[in-house]
Amino acid sequence: MAIINVSHPTGSYPIYLESGALANTGQHLAQLGYRGRCAIVTNQTVGPLHAEPLLASLREAGFEPIRLDLLDGEQFKTLETVAGLYPRLVAAKLDRRSPVIALGGGVVGDMAGFVAASYLRGVPFVQIPTTLLAMVDASVGGKTGVDLPQGKNLVGAFKQPEMVVMDPDVLGTLPEVEFRAGLAEVVKHGIIDAPALFAALEQGDYDLTWLLDEAVRVKVRVVQADPFEQGRRAVLNLGHTFGHAFEQLSRFELRHGEGVAIGLACAARLATRLGHCSGATTERIISLLDQLQLPFTPPAYPFADMWAAMFSDKKRQGNTVRFILPRAIGDVDIFNEVTEADVRAILDKK
Ligand SMILES: NC(=O)c1ccc[n+]([C@@H]2O[C@H](COP(=O)([O-])OP(=O)(O)OC[C@H]3O[C@@H](n4cnc5c(N)ncnc54)[C@H](O)[C@@H]3O)[C@@H](O)[C@H]2O)c1
Ligand SMILES: [Zn+2]
Known part of the structure; x- marks a missing residue:
């Protein structure tokens, strides 16, 4: 045990x-x-x-x-x-x-x-x-x-x-759709701080207890470092600024995990566009989501609606939307200054 x-x-x-x-x-x-x-x-x-x-x-x-x-x-x-x-x-x-x-x-x-x-x-x-x-x-x-x-x-x-x-x-x-939605958070934890977990998901060959152990330890490390959510804990919101907006605009027809999956793909694309993360890493993230039968393409809502939904998010600070973006598999960071034009480029491209 x-x-x-x-x-x-x-x-x-x-x-x-x-x-x-x-x-x-x-x-x-x-x-x-x-x-x-x-x-x-x-x-x-x-x-x-x-x-x-x-x-x-x-x-x-x-x-x-x-x-x-x-x-x-x-x-x-x-x-x-x-x-x-x-x-x-x-x-x-x-x-x-x-x-x-x-x-x-x-x-x-x-x-x-x-x-x-x-x-x-x-x-x-x-x-x-x-x-x-x-x-x-x-x-x-x-x-x-x-x-x-x-x-x-x-x-x-x-x-x-x-x-x-x-x-x-x-x-x-647990119904399979619920399990898959949970896998989006496991992928998130892999990107945040567990490259071996991410790789095991890619191989599709893992023991469930091992997967839980690896994924939980990422959350444990992050919350231990920041128990009252004052700083580093924000990395757990990787994919969530986008994800919450998609969930909300779908009137919650999109499950949380599905919104997060698309959000992870968007965060990766944004990171690559801003030069923080290689295109190859973004491709790996998108391929894994695809392999796990999770969605990765942003929905076709008007950009203004998506931007407004992200701005109404309680994670907003000042006049900028804060984004957690990957640098590599197992390495993410908090970026405060992302322009509307960059986000538009990601969401309009599909
Ligand atoms: N406190 C936190 O840090 C934190 C973090 C993330 C999410 N949340 C909250 O968690 C909630 C979402 O949790 P969730 O995704 O577990 O949804 P949920 O609790 O609604 O469970 C999903 C569905 O699965 C059913 N279910 C649960 N276990 C089952 C099982 N073993 N077999 C069959 N059916 C089962 C539930 O009855 C429900 O219908 C949201 O309210 C969210 O705000 C809290
Ligand atoms: Zn979540």
Whole structure:
């Protein structure tokens, strides 16, 4: 079993990464000194598929778990949903030592984490991510929260988990489109800081546990270096300024991972145009996206709309849009001064 240790400003926590890890959750949690009542927050899709072995493992280790199934979907990642959870925690007599355990994708993790950060001013939190995206991205780094009608992730808190349990086996039930969307973030992590991961994806020959390990470690290295998102952590937004704009303009018909895939291709082309990255590297990125059946061609929206969508992005600083651009596979940087003309050239070319 791989145990990846993550340090943060107030301590550290383990990520247990292993096939079958879900069934060892109770034991791991007991080893951390927890006992008694706990709550599993999951949803109506994931609960029926994966809650049973988790409940059994918790009971076996002496816990008294309750299970709360939320409605499935980003549209339910709201304050209303979160508000509905607190009374159920009170009714089940969860106290300040009672862990809240997220079992699900990023949507469940973000809400359960926010509940754990706020119920009784904070209770222990455990992440059990069940999508590829949540494993390699959302479950590590301590960001939690909900959406407002005005925009995504506008309310939230930093909440570090006590532990993260990653069981590659749970990905067996994940729909292929979701898996592929998660692969876009894995490609992103390869470009940011893991050339071997990128190369393994190109070869198409890798072990899933190894892939998760490599991809998670990139996120861990970046968030450890910048836990409160004040500088270097911005590199995780590679492809996202473009990607968010495409997602938004498609009225979210494009999945996040698909937007990111096109965004990675755009960032690479922009980097080559500006002389930061070789044309050959950009070709490698685009070929890999193609091979993984991810999109890489920008949609044909009017440039003004795409530019406006990028400018409304909260990652904007001053009068320029900040771009994270690759220099090579495994090396990216933050560029603040990119002109509108350069971006237009990338998006109009197709
Ligand atoms: N906190 C962070 O740092 C961070 C980072 C990235 C993304 N996010 C958030 O994560 C969310 C997206 O997460 P996501 O892509 O995991 O989406 P998601 O949580 O909506 O999951 C996608 C779909 O897969 C289903 N599902 C999950 N696991 C399954 C499994 N093992 N088998 C079958 N079905 C399964 C879900 O029920 C859902 O229908 C967004 O809200 C985003 O804002 C947060
Ligand atoms: Zn993303």
